[in-house]
Structures are given as structure tokens and as C-alpha cells.
Amino acid sequence: MNLIRTELRKILQYPTFWVIMATYVLLQVLLIYFSSSFMVSGQSLGKSLYDFPNLWMRFSYIAYFFNLLLGILIIVLITDEYSFRTLRQQVIDGRTRTEAVLAKFYVTLGLAGVGTVFLLVMGLLFGFLYSSDTSIKAIFGKIDYLSYFFVQAVGYMCLALFFAFLIRKSGLAIIAFLAWSKIVEPIIHYQLDDRIDRFMPMKVFGSLTPTPGQEIIDGLTSPMMVLSPAWAVLPALFYIAVLVLASIVLVRLRDL
Amino acid sequence: MATVLYLDELSKKYGSLQAVHQLTLQVEAGSIYGLLGPNGSGKTTTLGMVLDVIRPSSGSFLWFGRSMSKETKLRVGALLETPNFYPYLTAKANLQVVADTKQADHGHINKMLDMVGLGTRSHTTFKGFSLGMKQRLAVAAAMLNDPEVLVLDEPTNGLDPQGIAEVRDLITRIAAQGKTILLASHLLDEVEKVCTHVAVLQAGKLKANGPVGDILSTQDQLLISAEELAPVLQLLERLPYVVQFSQDKNSINLSLSEGYTSTDLNRDMFAQGIVLSQLLVRRKSLEAQFLEITQK
Structure with a gap:
């Protein structure tokens, strides 16, 4: 509790935090709002995009792209502690190194929670405005996708957390985070058999929010082998644990 | 007298550079112990090791006769190298963060700000402070939970004469309360004026130690x-x-x-x-x- 309270003191008064969160919210609202006018094979997707219960799946897929922003925020928050030398001061003042890493892990849980609640609010808002079916059954039909999104957001941020503690410089850590998640691992995926690469971290995290309409695409081309969201939760939790533990070991072994 | 800090052949190597070489020292309760040496002589590395932020290559140290723990850390207030705070937070908010970590009473914050003469600036952000004010805020943070021992690394470094006088005055006042102070400095004059005991370091090796009167004779x-x-x-x-x-x-x-x-x-x-x-x-x-x- 003490750790969380201290983290809140630091974050809530940090202008950079609010700027990144405002960007996160604004861009996501815009994308959700304008995605109904996207053209797919000559036809706009239309308001059916906001139909319960598939809305949860579509919205969490949209939110998936913004996890990068949350990851960058985590990197900024952690590397700041190195550049301000406040991590060092807190260890001098009586925190253990493990607590220093855990405090940031709690921040990722909090941010993922905020992202999930935001998605819930957006879903209810757009759903009630545009959905043709607003029965209880429809609303809560696929709401479990929100929990998959939560795990995914934590996973992305934990990868960012690991790179931040590993590299300690914001610019380089952000580059490493983006390069791994968007370039390096996808290249490895091409080299590997689908049966193996579906267990790689970024693919596992991606499987938590499947591409809407993947069934149709699979019908046209050879189907991609990916885990179903429910099956991806377990390996995702495994990767989260590994990333956090690796960060703890790293911080404990090195000079501050 | 009780031994506050005991170093037993403490060493630190950075690659081929021997920053601190088998340093053995004893700091007694109630003394003002000066760690004297030119820049790069291993003072900060030594303090970093006993403060748990630099891992010793070999050797050991004991605080209050025990190995380092959360409990011993809470009995020591320390300022290593630079004042380390969040630039965007106010003086008061920064001390709230420190008070959380040190499990200190938040009611002490204003008292400490007054003690270091920053009472009227408690709502100024840290980045708006002059170097002297930053240094004094760091002393306030170190004193927040009324520790038995104060570790200060070059507390007057980079300050103007006025700032130096203020910080020295502060140290003397704190020492008068019976606290043990461990002070690293490259200024002989500072150690002579403030300290009761001194250890002279050069290139990571202990050259001499003992009461200031014996080591720095004024003959x-x-x-x-x-x-x-x-x-x-x-x-x-x-x-x-x-x-x-x-x-x-x-x-x-x-x-x-x-x-x-x-x-x-x-x-x-x-x-x-x-x-x-x-x-x-x-x-x-x-x-x-x-x-x-x-x-x-």
C-alpha cells in the first residue's frame, strides 16, 4: 500500500504523465469514432461495428495498438528514476531493490486497469448509442474480452518495464521496446513454424485480442495458427512473471 | 563508545581500476568523521557501498554491529553526491515521497523545512531551487526521520561562500544534537573546521586515520x-x-x-x-x- 501511495504522489503531479494519458484517450476516441467509416472492399463498416456483443472484441482490438503508448509511458516513468537518481536515493532511504521494481509493476497494473475501465466506458457509450441490440445478454456477451485486454496491456508494459530497467536511458529503451515488439520478433516469426512462434511473447500478447473478421480472412487464405484468447492467458501470465523477475534480478545485481 | 560503522577490508574494482582498496575503518558514535581525499580517491565509492547502492567487490561492513537491512537504513540519513529529487515536484511533495520511504511522520516535514531555512519555499518546485537550496533540501530529507547517523558526501561542493557557510552552520547545529556524522570532502579546511576524526584516502587506499588533532597538526x-x-x-x-x-x-x-x-x-x-x-x-x-x- 505504501509503495502504491508513493507512486501516486509521483505520477499524479507529473505533467508528462497527463500529456501521454490525454494522447492515449484522445487518439483512441478518434479511432473508435472514425473506424465506422473505414472502407473494406468498397463498403464502409458502418454502425454495425458498435453492435453488442462483438463490440468488445473490436474495441479491445483497437485498444491493442495503444498499448505501445502505455509501454512508452512506463519507460519514461522508470528511466526518469535513473536520470533523477531517485531510485538510488530511495534504496539509500530504506527501500529494497525488489520493492523498487514491484512499485513499478503495480503502476503497470494500475495503468492497465485505467485502460480497461476506459474501454468499458467507451464500449457502453458507443453501444448504447448505436447498437441494435441492447439486451443484457448482448451487452455482457463477450465482455470477457476486456479481461484479455487487461492481461495484454500488463504484458506490453512489463516488456517495456524490462527494457527500461535493462537500458536505463529513455530514448534507447523506447527504441529497443519498439524494435523488439514491431520488428525483431515479427522477423523471427517468419523464420519459425507457426506451431512454435504462436508461443512467442508478442504473438501470445497479440492473440489476446484477435483481429476482428479473422475467420473470414482465414477462409480465403491458409489459416494462421494462433492461440485463442483464453488459451493465450496462461503463457501471457508466464511471460509477465518472467519479465518482472528478470527485472528484479537485474536491479539487484547491478550498482545503482 | 559504540561503533556505528565498521568497514572490514572493503574493496571495489571497476574493471582494472581499483577504486577502493581493502579499506578498514571504524566510526564511533558521536564523532564527526571526515573522509578526506582528492577527487577520485574513492570517497563516494566507499559511501556508495555502505549505503547499499554500489556492490563491494570484496570485504564487508557492519552498521551498528549488524549487517545492512531495512532497519539499519532507517537509522541512517544520507546524501550521496547530488541532491536527488523529482524536479517537477515541490519541496514539500518531494519530502512526502521521502517520508513514505523512511516511514517518517509527515508532521515533521514542515519542521525540517524550517530547520534548513526553506519554510517559505515549501511550494516551489525543486527545479526552481538554487544549488544551495537543493543541498539544504537534501539535508532536510536526510534528517526527516531523526536518524542517529548522517552521511554527507561533499555537502558544500559547488556552493558559493554564503551557501558553504549555511551548510557548515547546519552541520555544526546537527552535530550539537549528538548525532554521528560521516562527511566526505576534498577540502582540508572543511574537515579541520568541522570534524573530530579523519581518514585520509588516496587512490582508494587509506593513508592515515585518527583524531583530527593528531593527523592534521596545527603546529x-x-x-x-x-x-x-x-x-x-x-x-x-x-x-x-x-x-x-x-x-x-x-x-x-x-x-x-x-x-x-x-x-x-x-x-x-x-x-x-x-x-x-x-x-x-x-x-x-x-x-x-x-x-x-x-x-x-
């Missing part, structure tokens, strides 16, 4: 000459308070034991019918003493 050097040096030398042999003397062409260099001055020497010479043609008092510079110690 004066005298230079005398007379028409005839022979009777002078004879008399110097017999005077009990002459510590040592040496002849130098037409003059004699000598030093006296504590409590005696050039007046005593002059009186005794005259009483024996010797008239000195020259009597010069030379204060041995601290820098010269320091070089003497480190070249031993």
Missing part, C-alpha cells in the same frame, strides 16, 4: 637565525619543548610542542645571552600537510 614552524649558530644549537638541545630542529645554511628550522610559542623561545634565548637576528613564524599549510600524509 607552527619557526625559522631562526643568529650571528653565531653553535650556542643556539647547544641551547636547543636542552630546551624540552623543542620537538625537532634542523640546520639550514644560516638558519635553523624548528617546531615546538603544543602550548609553546615563539615568545617562550625568544625569552629563553635572551636569558642565555643569545640575541636572535631573525625569528619567523611559519604556519604549515594544510595542503603541505596533506601532501606529506599522502606521500608517506
